[in-house]
Amino acid sequence: MPDSKMDETKKKKKKTAECCGYPISIFFIVVNEFCERFSYYGMRAVLVLYFRYFLLWDDDLATSIYHAFVALCYLTPILGAIIADSWLGKFKTIIYLSIVYAVGQVVMAVSTIHDITDANRDGTPDNFTLHIALSMLGLVLIALGTGGIKPCVAAFGGDQFQEHQSRQLNTFFSVFYLCINAGSLLSTLITPVLRAQECGIHTQQQCYPLAFGVPAALMVVSLVVFIAGSGMYTKTAPEGNIMGSVCKCIWFALNNRFRHRSDIYPKREHWMDWAEEKYDKLLIAQIKMVLKVLFLYIPLPMFWTLFDQKGSRWTLQATTMTGDFGGFVLQPDQMQTVNPILILTLVPIMDRIIFPLIKKCGLNFSPLKRMTVGMLFAATAFIAAALVQMEIDKTLPNFPSSSESQLKVVNMHSESLIVTVPSQEPLLIGSFEVQHTSKHTTAVSHWCFTISSHVVFPQSSPDYITFDQQDIRLAFNTTPEINKDLSLIKGSRQTLIIPSEPAEMYLKEDIKSKPKEGKNAVRFVNGWTAYLNITNLESSLQPSETSNYTLVSQGMRKFTLTDGIQSCEFSRKFGFGSSYTFLIPSDLFSTDCESIKEIEDMQPNSVHMALQIPQYFLITTGEVMFSVTGLQFSYSQAPKNMKSVLQAGWLCTNAVGNIIVLIVAELGKLPKQWAEYVLFASLLVAVSIIFSIMAYFYTYIDPAEIEAEILKQQETDPDKKKKKETLEMEEKENEQEIKQTKI
Numbered sequence: 001m002p003d004s005k006m007d008e009t010k011k012k013k014k015k016t017a018e019c020c021g022y023p024i025s026i027f028f029i030v031v032n033e034f035c036e037r038f039s040y041y042g043m044r045a046v047l048v049l050y051f052r053y054f055l056l057w058d059d060d061l062a063t064s065i066y067h068a069f070v071a072l073c074y075l076t077p078i079l080g081a082i083i084a085d086s087w088l089g090k091f092k093t094i095i096y097l098s099i100v101y102a103v104g105q106v107v108m109a110v111s112t113i114h115d116i117t118d119a120n121r122d123g124t125p126d127n128f129t130l131h132i133a134l135s136m137l138g139l140v141l142i143a144l145g146t147g148g149i150k151p152c153v154a155a156f157g158g159d160q161f162q163e164h165q166s167r168q169l170n171t172f173f174s175v176f177y178l179c180i181n182a183g184s185l186l187s188t189l190i191t192p193v194l195r196a197q198e199c200g201i202h203t204q205q206q207c208y209p210l211a212f213g214v215p216a217a218l219m220v221v222s223l224v225v226f227i228a229g230s231g232m233y234t235k236t237a238p239e240g241n242i243m244g245s246v247c248k249c250i251w252f253a254l255n256n257r258f259r260h261r262s263d264i265y266p267k268r269e270h271w272m273d274w275a276e277e278k279y280d281k282l283l284i285a286q287i288k289m290v291l292k293v294l295f296l297y298i299p300l301p302m303f304w305t306l307f308d309q310k311g312s313r314w315t316l317q318a319t320t321m322t323g324d325f326g327g328f329v330l331q332p333d334q335m336q337t338v339n340p341i342l343i344l345t346l347v348p349i350m351d352r353i354i355f356p357l358i359k360k361c362g363l364n365f366s367p368l369k370r371m372t373v374g375m376l377f378a379a380t381a382f383i384a385a386a387l388v389q390m391e392i393d394k395t396l397p398n399f400p401s402s403s404e405s406q407l408k409v410v411n412m413h414s415e416s417l418i419v420t421v422p423s424q425e426p427l428l429i430g431s432f433e434v435q436h437t438s439k440h441t442t443a444v445s446h447w448c449f450t451i452s453s454h455v456v457f458p459q460s461s462p463d464y465i466t467f468d469q470q471d472i473r474l475a476f477n478t479t480p481e482i483n484k485d486l487s488l489i490k491g492s493r494q495t496l497i498i499p500s501e502p503a504e505m506y507l508k509e510d511i512k513s514k515p516k517e518g519k520n521a522v523r524f525v526n527g528w529t530a531y532l533n534i535t536n537l538e539s540s541l542q543p544s545e546t547s548n549y550t551l552v553s554q555g556m557r558k559f560t561l562t563d564g565i566q567s568c569e570f571s572r573k574f575g576f577g578s579s580y581t582f583l584i585p586s587d588l589f590s591t592d593c594e595s596i597k598e599i600e601d602m603q604p605n606s607v608h609m610a611l612q613i614p615q616y617f618l619i620t621t622g623e624v625m626f627s628v629t630g631l632q633f634s635y636s637q638a639p640k641n642m643k644s645v646l647q648a649g650w651l652c653t654n655a656v657g658n659i660i661v662l663i664v665a666e667l668g669k670l671p672k673q674w675a676e677y678v679l680f681a682s683l684l685v686a687v688s689i690i691f692s693i694m695a696y697f698y699t700y701i702d703p704a705e706i707e708a709e710i711l712k713q714q715e716t717d718p719d720k721k722k723k724k725e726t727l728e729m730e731e732k733e734n735e736q737e738i739k740q741t742k743i
């Protein structure tokens with residue numbers, strides 16, 4: 001900004017109302033930031049699960065769209081900075097883009113109401129296209145709003161301070177960062193709880209509308225709070241199109257350099273010096289400072305690539321773990337709260353203890369060194385995530401590969417049965433009726449061994465494997481032998497149900513991946529002589545029929561079984577991510593449901609979510625070293641009129657990081673999740689080595705000092721006036737051109 005203009009702005013700054021040395025207006029800004037971050041992080045916390053389990057996208061698509069959205073949120077700050085600097089000013093930009101943001105949140109919340117398209121009232125939306133279109137529109141509006149206001153709000157906060165309040169200004173930025181994390185913490189705790197509620201008009205479903213609706217409401221509150229402070233703000237007028245001047249100056253330098261590429265022209269120290277013919281030395285020097293920092297930013301996106309996977313891959317990892325902490329149960333998406341909790345504790349610890357201690361030891365822990373160490377911490381966080389993943393993989397069922405089939409046999413007949421399988425010992429499948437002496441709660445391992453067993457068959461035909469008389473033989477001890485041809489589905493797990501009338505045996509497909517969201521999949525085989533109604537099941541169960549799987553949440557669950565005349569209750573406590581087949585015997589009501597037997601199709605998750613804490617600790621330590629330092633570095637190394645430009649550039653590194661996740665997730669699909677974590681960790685280590693080399697050659701500057709020196713030089717430069725006049729004339733010409741184009 002030209003000096004004269006800056007002086008004008010300073011003069012325009014009226015004396016503002018103060019409280020404890022702070023302008024009162026900043027309280028509105030801080031509360032506004034808290035609500036806005038609550039809104040943003042609350043919505044983000046449930047976004048992947050919404051994609052995965054409401055829109056039914058697979059893991060990769062859900063992760064890709066999530067990262068595309070985050071990337072967009074960090075690309076739009078450039079737009080916000082341009083609008084604020086050259087057109088509306090920060091105040092109006094914040095208001096208008098906050099309205100866009102709030103509308104986006106409301107559209108997003110509406111898109112999650114399944115009842116709006118659930119005409120047949122079966123609990124699932126009938127028109128997925130409408131839900132997808134609405135949610136994508138909502139996300140684009142949110143990205144425009146949140147990104148657009150991001151570089152403006154902090155700067156607008158800074159504008160509120162007078163010259164004598166420089167100490168308070170520094171504290172403001174710390175409080176501002178803490179507000180970001182307090183908002184993030186509360187929302188990531190609350191919205192998953194709201195999501196876990198059941199709601200709906202026709203059918204009760206996961207309450208996504210509430211989980212997205214509350215962030216929408218908070219965004220409206222944020223806007224109202226910001227407007228409420230309107231009368232107290234110091235509002236600075238737009239400072240001219242800085243971005244435009246920078247781009248024009250760079251373009252001119254490049255063009256001029258190209259025109260003078262011949263050896264006859266003397267070389268200049270820097271390629272930007274080729275703009276000297278037309279542009280002010282100060283502007284050129286400022287652009288050089290910015291470009292130097294931007295060049296250093298090139299490797300930084302890799303940090304964000306890893307950092308932003310907390311909300312996607314790590315949340316999905318948590319769904320395969322158990323969150324039972326004794327007194328309370330943690331939902332998988334709530335694990336993300338560990339990050340802001342650690343930020344709130346680690347920022348003061350680092351600032352007050354660790355960094356001063358390092359300084360006391362005589363070590364020069366410069367900002368760029370801190371950022372390199374931060375990157376290495378993030379890389380180790382991913383190694384920790386890979387180790388946890390390996391532990392999880394050990395507990396996952398051995399699902400058949402695409403060339404295998406798995407078969408389980410459940411014998412509900414009154415006699416034992418021998419199954420003969422090629423190249424395997426004949427299996428004795430005990431009779432459910434004869435052996436059901438023990439209670440369902442104690443029978444798990446016993447039944448798995450005697451009445452059921454998984455057998456893995458190598459697949460020979462491309463689609464199905466057919467067992468003829470030679471392949472599989474089912475023989476009973478006393479009754480005449482029964483032979484059955486069985487077609488097993490490739491890559492699938494199936495259960496052969498042998499009812500009381502063995503000739504009516506049938507295959508039922510088993511669940512072949514962990515149940516969603518850490519829930520439990522249960523089904524019933526009706527060995528009772530009449531139809532049965534069971535709570536939670538879609539329809540009544542005919543004799544000998546097997547129900548489809550139904551999902552139940554963690555904790556004690558009660559099922560009421562009735563045939564219309566008699567009824568009994570059956571309760572069981574569930575963990576996370578298990579699957580069971582419950583066998584209903586013929587003496588169901590005489591034993592008051594006690595004789596129900598269970599077969600564990602899939603073990604409950606056994607790796608505890610607490611094991612994710614080390615990876616969260618490492619990534620957050622990395623964040624404090626990298627992100628907080630990076631923000632300060634971007635501010636301190638930027639010339640006074642380009643602080644927001646560099647802030648937008650800094651936010652862009654985050655956007656590019658998310659785009660990298662998208663590309664790697666799409667192109668480099670690794671068969672094992674732990675291998676993907678190791679790949680990301682290795683990439684970040686490689687990038688941090690490159691960054692440390694670049695940092696070694698970087699010389700820290702004091703922009704204010706350089707600017708003052710150039711201004712002093714210019715005062716004695718006779719060309720200065722002429723150049724300024726040329727520049728002003730060109731700007732006027734440009735303006736006239738624009739006016740004419742409009743006409």
Ligand SMILES: CC(C)[C@H](NC(=O)[C@H](C)N)C(=O)O
Pocket residue numbers: 037180181184339340343623627
């Ligand atoms: C993206 C920024 C680093 C910042 N995020 C955080 O502080 C997280 C919650 N730890 C933000 O501005 O949202």
